[in-house]
Amino acid sequence: MQNPLLFIILLIVKCNAEFQFKCWAESCTKPNSLMQNVKVNFYPNPPVEGQKITGELDGTIMxxxxxxxxxxxxxxxxxxxxxxxxDFCYLLSYxxxxxxxxxxxxxxxNYSTFLKTSSILPGNYSGTATITNQMNDEVVCLKGGCEITG
Known part of the structure; x- marks a missing residue:
């Protein structure tokens, strides 16, 4: 085995099914962006291992x-x-x-997926996603994260 530490970490994660999630999501859209009235949410919140989690984004594109x-x-x-x-259009169609x-x-x-803790390491996750249009103008910005303990 080339990386025994990775194997041990994955084994610990796979055996620990008692994960707890604290998650959040919000808009970081600038006032002059092309999407207004932005609302972002996911449910259930907190997510539940083995169940479907759905993220939603609503707004008005100008x-x-x-x-x-x-x-x-x-x-x-x-x-x-x-x-x-x-590529925005590829992701949109997919x-x-x-x-x-x-x-x-x-x-x-909206996008839904099943939450599988066998592929998640405990810790703090965070990130941003910014969508720009054909003129490189900001359409929308989203940020969010999860604290996963287990």
């Missing part, structure tokens, strides 16, 4: 979005931050079965 990017920065304990950039262009007006996004 201008049509034909393309864009999603900038994600995630933090876990003292590890270097994970920084990734994704996550919510919607397509670009996204017309101006009220929008509702």
């Amino acid at each position: 201008e049509k979005v034909t393309s864009g990017r999603v900038f994600v920065k995630a933090f876990f304990k003292n590890f270097p931050p994970l920084k990734e950039t994704y 996550l919510d079965k919607m397509q670009c262009p996204l017309p101006a007006g009220d929008v509702h996004f």
